[in-house]
Amino acid sequence: MRKLINKLNELNWFLPVLAFIVGCIGVAMIYSATGGVWGLGAKQHFIRLCAGLILMLIIASIDVRIWFQLAYPGYVFALIFLICVEFFGVSVNGSQRWLDLFVVRIQPSEMMKMAMVLALARFYHDLPQWRVSKPVGVIGVLIIILAPVGLILLQPDLGTALLLAATGIVFAFLSGINWRVITGAAVSAAIALPLFVQFGLKDYQRARIHTFLDPSRDPSGASYHIIQSKIALGSGGISGKGFMQGTQSSLNYVPENRTDFIFTVIGEEFGLVGGLGTMVLYILILGVCIWLANQCRHIFSRMLIMGLSMTFALYVFINMAMVMGLVPVVGVPLPLISYGGTVMMTVLAGFGIILSAHLHRNKELPRGSGLLLSFR
Amino acid sequence: MSNKDDHIQMMNRRSVLIGLGGLCIFNVLASRLYYLQVVRAEDYRVLSDKNQFNFNILLPERGRILDRYGEALAMNKQDFRFVLVPERVQDIDKTLNKIGKILPLSQLSRKRIKNDIRHNAKFIPVLIDEHVEWSVFSALNINLPNIPGLVPVEGKRRSYPNDGVFAHTLGYVGKVGQKPLESDEDSLLRQPSFRIGKTGIEQSFDKVLRGKAGRQKVEVNAIGRIVHEWESDKKEATPGQDVWLTLDAGLQRYSASLFGEESGGVSVIDAKTGELRVLLSMPTFDGNLFVSGLSSSKMKALNADPSRPQFNKVLGGGYPPASTFKMVAMLAALKSGLINPQHPVFCSGKIELGDRIFHCWKRHGHGWMNMHDALQHSCDVYFYEIVQRLGIDRIKSMAEKLGLGQSYDLGINGQIKGIIPNAVWKKANNHGTWRTGDALNAVVGQGYVLATPLQLSVMVARIANGKNAIEPSLIINDNMRSANTLDINPDHIKFVQNAMLSVTERAGGTAYRPGALGIPGVKMAGKTGTGQVRGITTAERAKGVIKNKYLLWKHRDHSIFVGYAPYDNPRFAACVLVEHGGSGAGLAAQYCRKILSKALKDDGMANMGMPIKNEG
Numbered sequence: 001m002r003k004l005i006n007k008l009n010e011l012n013w014f015l016p017v018l019a020f021i022v023g024c025i026g027v028a029m030i031y032s033a034t035g036g037v038w039g040l041g042a043k044q045h046f047i048r049l050c051a052g053l054i055l056m057l058i059i060a061s062i063d064v065r066i067w068f069q070l071a072y073p074g075y076v077f078a079l080i081f082l083i084c085v086e087f088f089g090v091s092v093n094g095s096q097r098w099l100d101l102f103v104v105r106i107q108p109s110e111m112m113k114m115a116m117v118l119a120l121a122r123f124y125h126d127l128p129q130w131r132v133s134k135p136v137g138v139i140g141v142l143i144i145i146l147a148p149v150g151l152i153l154l155q156p157d158l159g160t161a162l163l164l165a166a167t168g169i170v171f172a173f174l175s176g177i178n179w180r181v182i183t184g185a186a187v188s189a190a191i192a193l194p195l196f197v198q199f200g201l202k203d204y205q206r207a208r209i210h211t212f213l214d215p216s217r218d219p220s221g222a223s224y225h226i227i228q229s230k231i232a233l234g235s236g237g238i239s240g241k242g243f244m245q246g247t248q249s250s251l252n253y254v255p256e257n258r259t260d261f262i263f264t265v266i267g268e269e270f271g272l273v274g275g276l277g278t279m280v281l282y283i284l285i286l287g288v289c290i291w292l293a294n295q296c297r298h299i300f301s302r303m304l305i306m307g308l309s310m311t312f313a314l315y316v317f318i319n320m321a322m323v324m325g326l327v328p329v330v331g332v333p334l335p336l337i338s339y340g341g342t343v344m345m346t347v348l349a350g351f352g353i354i355l356s357a358h359l360h361r362n363k364e365l366p367r368g369s370g371l372l373l374s375f376r
Numbered sequence: 377m378s379n380k381d382d383h384i385q386m387m388n389r390r391s392v393l394i395g396l397g398g399l400c401i402f403n404v405l406a407s408r409l410y411y412l413q414v415v416r417a418e419d420y421r422v423l424s425d426k427n428q429f430n431f432n433i434l435l436p437e438r439g440r441i442l443d444r445y446g447e448a449l450a451m452n453k454q455d456f457r458f459v460l461v462p463e464r465v466q467d468i469d470k471t472l473n474k475i476g477k478i479l480p481l482s483q484l485s486r487k488r489i490k491n492d493i494r495h496n497a498k499f500i501p502v503l504i505d506e507h508v509e510w511s512v513f514s515a516l517n518i519n520l521p522n523i524p525g526l527v528p529v530e531g532k533r534r535s536y537p538n539d540g541v542f543a544h545t546l547g548y549v550g551k552v553g554q555k556p557l558e559s560d561e562d563s564l565l566r567q568p569s570f571r572i573g574k575t576g577i578e579q580s581f582d583k584v585l586r587g588k589a590g591r592q593k594v595e596v597n598a599i600g601r602i603v604h605e606w607e608s609d610k611k612e613a614t615p616g617q618d619v620w621l622t623l624d625a626g627l628q629r630y631s632a633s634l635f636g637e638e639s640g641g642v643s644v645i646d647a648k649t650g651e652l653r654v655l656l657s658m659p660t661f662d663g664n665l666f667v668s669g670l671s672s673s674k675m676k677a678l679n680a681d682p683s684r685p686q687f688n689k690v691l692g693g694g695y696p697p698a699s700t701f702k703m704v705a706m707l708a709a710l711k712s713g714l715i716n717p718q719h720p721v722f723c724s725g726k727i728e729l730g731d732r733i734f735h736c737w738k739r740h741g742h743g744w745m746n747m748h749d750a751l752q753h754s755c756d757v758y759f760y761e762i763v764q765r766l767g768i769d770r771i772k773s774m775a776e777k778l779g780l781g782q783s784y785d786l787g788i789n790g791q792i793k794g795i796i797p798n799a800v801w802k803k804a805n806n807h808g809t810w811r812t813g814d815a816l817n818a819v820v821g822q823g824y825v826l827a828t829p830l831q832l833s834v835m836v837a838r839i840a841n842g843k844n845a846i847e848p849s850l851i852i853n854d855n856m857r858s859a860n861t862l863d864i865n866p867d868h869i870k871f872v873q874n875a876m877l878s879v880t881e882r883a884g885g886t887a888y889r890p891g892a893l894g895i896p897g898v899k900m901a902g903k904t905g906t907g908q909v910r911g912i913t914t915a916e917r918a919k920g921v922i923k924n925k926y927l928l929w930k931h932r933d934h935s936i937f938v939g940y941a942p943y944d945n946p947r948f949a950a951c952v953l954v955e956h957g958g959s960g961a962g963l964a965a966q967y968c969r970k971i972l973s974k975a976l977k978d979d980g981m982a983n984m985g986m987p988i989k990n991e992g
Contacts, residue, residue: 129383170394176386231427234412234420247428247595272413279402279409290395294388302387310394317401324408 007061012358014288015351016053019336022281023049023344026337029265032244033258041258041339048341052348059352064360067353068300071122075144078115081108082151089155109160110346112148113311114353116164117171119144121303124175126367133178141172158205159330163314170310174303225261226325228254233267233275233324240271258339260331263323278337282316285309292358298365301357308350315347432594432605433563435570436587437532439616441546441577443625444651444852449542450578450663455533456513459501462493464525474523478516479505501527534571534667538625540660541632544688545623545788545850547576548663564589571667577619577850580788587616620852622651630974631656634967639683640935640954641690642967643833643848644975647946650837650846650859652786653975654950655830657689682930683955691791694826695953698905699754699886699960700938701775701821703839703872706747708766708774710868715762717747717871723757734760734816737906739921751875752885754904756820763819764812768798771819777864779834779845780827786850794831797824822908833951836938838862839876840901840946842869876901877943887965893941893973900972902939904960909934924958932956937964941972948975 027046034040085108123140124132131137145168152161173182197206232248241247246268249257254264266274289309296302312335319334321327333340335347412420441450458479465471472486481489485505492502504526508516517528534549536542549571556572557565564570564586573582590613594605624644631642635658644654661678678686687693709715725741726733736742736756742749750758763771775781781796795801797818799810807824817823827835830848837846843866844859862869879885879902880892886904893900910931916922924932935957940949950968957963 174387174390174394176383176390228427230412231420231423233409234416235424236413237417237421238414248424267409267413272409275409275413276406279406283399283402286395286398290391293391299383299387302391306391306394313398317398317405320405321408324405324412326404326408 018285022336033249033265048344052344056348056352060355064357071118075115075119078112109152117307120171121300125300132175133181159332167311229264232264236268236271238272240269262338296361304357305354431591434590434613436613437615439585439618441619443623447625450546452532453535455531456508457506457529458504459527461501461525463498536663540662543660543663544657547578548666550574581619585616588614624653628654638954641829642952643830644950645833645837647837647840647949650848659685661685688790690829696907697821697827698907700903700905704775705819708770720744720746721758721761723755727760748875752878754886759819760816763815768815772796772798780831784848795826829951829953832938837949840940840949887961892969899943900941901943905936906959907934935964936960937968
């Protein structure tokens with residue numbers, strides 16, 4: 001018990017407090033988006049936020065070495081789940097993302113986000129620095145990244161797949177990979193991307209990209225989202241229409257404004273001030289994370305914190321860019337603010353791991369014990 | 377160790393680089409937000425208002441159409457209907473069964489209701505039934521608490537009383553077609569319950585009757601449900617204006633009642649002003665049928681009727697005016713000075729022209745006839761003789777002076793000009809060169825000559841008036857057009873009027889029935905016409921012309937009568953045409969006497985005893 005209190009004392013409280021503030025913004029916005037009814041999501045969001053924070057603290061108190069041990073098995077499990085989705089998954093909205101485990105329905109792609117970060121952190125922890133840019137390092141990383149990305153693309157879930165790929169790239173960059181390799185990867189991506197768009201995408205995904213490029217083409221169809229969302233943001237102006245006064249959201253012109261498009265409610269009701277304020281909070285969270293990462297002794301902990309916080313940052317970037325009409329509409333929520341249980345739990349569990357890694361930053365971790373990469 | 381430190385250093389560097397990269401992305405997002413919320417804010421605010429607010433159209437009440445005394449000929453009747461709001465209904469079938477117990481619903485309409493519910497948003501009311509009887513409406517109203525979702529609606533619906541007696545003049549309203557939508561910007565036309573004038577006054581005065589749409593500002597959500605109505609931002613609809621007609625509803629109804637099963641037309645005109653008192657085409661149809669849309673079987677039945685109920689015979693029917701045309705020939709002859717009206721002509725019952733024989737209606741002839749007697753007895757041979765000296769052009773110009781061969785500005789469509797032929801006309805219409813025989817046919821109002829009952833009534837009205845070339849009018853306050861002078865020698869007019877009086881009031885006249893109006897001291901002048909619709913062969917003539925009653929209805933003669941009264945101070949002129957009604961002295965004369973008599977009595981002439989002296 002004392003040990004636990006000691007741990008909580010040592011805990012970095014910036015992250016939980018920031019997470020709580022942002023989560024409460026989410027509660028308020030969901031309350032407004034559902035027309036001022038507490039029970040239509042705001043209540044659930046608040047309960048999940050609190051439960052998630054407790055979960056976060058529990059995870060934070062778990063020794064980081066357990067995560068270290070679980071890194072590879074967890075990754076393999078997540079991969080197996082992803083494969084299971086292919087065969088036994090439940091279809092929702094035309095894509096097969098859910099796995100029904102009788103008790104709960106889980107989304108293995110969400111699990112994979114964390115599992116891949118752990119696996120990559122472990123991989124780079126074990127890999128000697130000088131091998132990072134060597135074939136062993138590059139190919140190893142590519143396998144760890146591309147296996148889940150490929151499976152998720154099959155579901156199909158373009159947003160999550162891109163998110164995983166981007167996280168992987170950040171990892172590689174952080175590991176100190178050679179600029180030559182980075183350039184080479186960028187060139188091959190530039191060649192592969194158009195081919196992928198042409199042959200690798202489903203029709204509805206291509207339609208989203210077309211809509212994004214020319215939103216006025218079909219105002220009530222697919223691009224309706226983008227147009228209405230821009231109207232909501234733009235009509236907010238500098239100071240916004242006021243809490244609960246957003247007509248675009250209260251009259252349901254912006255679809256999904258409780259979930260993926262919740263940022264429109266902030267923008268409409270609190271204007272530029274509210275929008276920038278939200279961004280500042282996210283920047284603070286990311287800043288705290290980088291600060292925490294750089295305090296750690298081990299590559300594993302650093303990689304873990306950076307990886308998890310970058311996943312979080314990518315969520316924020318993609319969601320905001322999508323709502324503002326900068327990127328095509330992909331189903332990416334705004335972490336902590338968008339309504340949704342899985343995302344809330346994943347994000348706060350991630351924060352828990354970050355806190356755990358930071359809390360145990362001085363614990364000894366064996367190096368070169370994983371796989372067969374330790375020989376020099 | 378230093379290796380590891382280097383590694384840590386590098387990771388620190390790279391993590392800061394990543395952090396800076398993140399800041400760059402946030403910078404891009406913030407700029408975008410600035411662009412949307414500050415630079416473009418105004419544009420998006422407008423778009424947001426457009427989303428949020430809608431203007432609901434408020435329908436104006438359509439103007440009525442009234443007769444000269446203010447009786448409504450076209451009006452708006454309370455219309456009761458029921459709608460169902462699907463979102464308030466739990467079980468559609470049960471609800472429909474409950475409704476069906478009081479308001480019977482056919483299998484077809486149940487199917488339609490369910491279909492409508494499926495294809496609309498759940499808050500949009502679906503029509504259950506319209507034009508519901510008051511008794512059913514009130515019975516269902518009592519049961520409303522048991523049937524959630526059922527909403528009674530009281531609306532207005534165009535209604536035409538009088539069993540269609542005014543149908544041809546009034547026309548009717550119906551659903552808006554494609555054509556007016558293309559040319560007319562009025563938002564009313566886009567309202568599903570709006571009805572537009574399709575024919576008659578309803579069509580030509582549609583813009584006057586229609587009124588102006590009102591509007592109300594409403595707040596709507598993304599699926600179109602009204603969230604809020606602004607009473608303060610409401611502009612009431614401007615009701616349409618009433619249109620007053622010159623018609624006398626009572627007189628027109630009376631005229632229609634005389635016809636019974638017969639087919640034809642009546643035009644009664646004020647000989648002083650040109651106002652039409654009666655403009656009737658028989659049989660009629662019920663304009664009410666068209667308001668809510670006519671089923672195709674009913675439409676077919678209406679179109680298949682040989683008496684053509686939908687056809688406006690009084691304006692659009694071209695008939696041979698027959699002997700009623702003889703006044704035109706007389707006036708032309710008097711004007712030319714070529715014919716001495718006292719100079720007698722011998723009628724043997726026929727004249728020969730080349731190898732053709734032209735018959736008088738009286739087989740054995742009238743004997744010696746002067747101009748006056750020729751009209752009184754309607755002697756054809758007299759006119760055959762004089763037309764050969766006059767030539768057709770003099771007759772044509774007189775006919776046009778009297779109002780034939782032209783259409784008038786009545787304010788409704790459907791008039792035809794009719795035909796007053798001459799050599800130029802015949803050539804232009806590819807009927808060959810003009811022959812004397814054509815003139816002989818024309819002078820007795822047969823052959824190519826065609827006129828409408830309206831035109832014949834105008835002709836008589838001008839003869840009766842004598843001074844002004846009166847123009848018929850149908851709309852009151854239509855800026856009383858000042859008529860041109862008729863420009864016919866008053867002595868000639870007097871001579872013709874006198875001959876027309878002999879037709880009805882002097883023994884031997886074709887319509888001789890003295891005092892027939894039943895008003896002491898008031899006399900009617902007139903002229904009969906028997907419009908031949910078939911050729912009579914020489915062979916038939918030899919055996920004796922077949923009597924009308926032995927002929928098929930469609931081969932019988934048209935019965936025509938034109939007249940005016942009182943003779944001394946002409947007030948009303950009329951033309952009655954009974955299709956295939958036999959001789960003009962028969963049905964048409966009989967109807968005309970009754971109509972003129974009633975017109976005068978209603979006008980307060982019955983108790984006058986002494987006619988007013990005609991001045992000038």
